[in-house]
Amino acid sequence: MDHEVFSGSLKKIPIYAHKNYLAPPFPSNAIVVDEMLRLADVKSGKDVVYDPACGDGRIPIRAVQEPFCAARAVGIDIDKELCKIAREKVKTSDLQDKVRIKNRDIFKCDLSEADVVTLYLSEPSNERIRPKLERELKKTARVVSHSFRMESWNPSKTSDINASLGNDKKYAYPRRIYLYRMDEI
Numbered sequence: 306m307d308h309e310v311f312s313g314s315l316k317k318i319p320i321y322a323h324k325n326y327l328a329p330p331f332p333s334n335a336i337v338v339d340e341m342l343r344l345a346d347v348k349s350g351k352d353v354v355y356d357p358a359c360g361d362g363r364i365p366i367r368a369v370q371e372p373f374c375a376a377r378a379v380g381i382d383i384d385k386e387l388c389k390i391a392r393e394k395v396k397t398s399d400l401q402d403k404v405r406i407k408n409r410d411i412f413k414c415d416l417s418e419a420d421v422v423t424l425y426l427s428e429p430s431n432e433r434i435r436p437k438l439e440r441e442l443k444k445t446a447r448v449v450s451h452s453f454r455m456e457s458w459n460p461s462k463t464s465d466i467n468a469s470l471g472n473d474k475k476y477a478y479p480r481r482i483y484l485y486r487m488d489e490i
């Protein structure tokens with residue numbers, strides 16, 4: 306097959322057909338985001354927060370804002386359009402010096418500087434990235450996962466919240482958030 310034609314065809318494959326595609330673009334509701342960051346105990350002015358599948362960037366943006374005030378946050382997403390939206394939100398919030406959005410595949414990014422990693426994927430997808438997290442994360446790092454546990458890890462804590470307490474009725478059902486401390490898994 307002609308290489309040019311083959312490359313062109315590849316571009317037409319939807320992103321969700323990518324072999325490393327881990328979860329569809331369902332956002333975490335604002336109440337859940339705050340509870341994830343609270344449970345992770347983000348250290349103000351010190352911690353670096355990573356959302357390795359960040360969607361529209363709501364978690365990294367929130368992480369550097371009051372009351373969490375992470376030193377920096379990095380959002381990664383395989384979907385170019387979502388990264389564009391996330392970068393616009395970062396710019397509108399005037400947070401370019403604190404939040405970086407990378408249009409990358411999570412499997413091609415180094416997560417070793419993260420103090421906190423936030424996840425909203427699925428149990429099979431958590432299992433796929435588990436070896437990477439175990440290899441790269443510091444012993445002091447924390448992983449918080451919205452709704453989906455990491456099957457072979459022991460959570461240090463869980464938090465059950467009812468997102469219907471907020472205004473966004475679309476996500477009006479209870480959620481569990483899992484906290485994993487890398488030195489306790």
Ligand SMILES: C[S@@+](CC[C@H](N)C(=O)[O-])C[C@H]1O[C@@H](n2cnc3c(N)ncnc32)[C@H](O)[C@@H]1O
Pocket residue numbers: 325326327328329330331332333334356357358359360361363364381382383384387409410411412424425426451
């Ligand atoms: C359920 S959404 C979660 C978005 C955000 N973390 C939140 O909680 O609001 C999952 C995101 O994972 C992204 N994604 C899927 N596979 C990925 C991969 N291999 N690398 C980076 N991002 C990926 C999707 O594009 C989607 O935006």
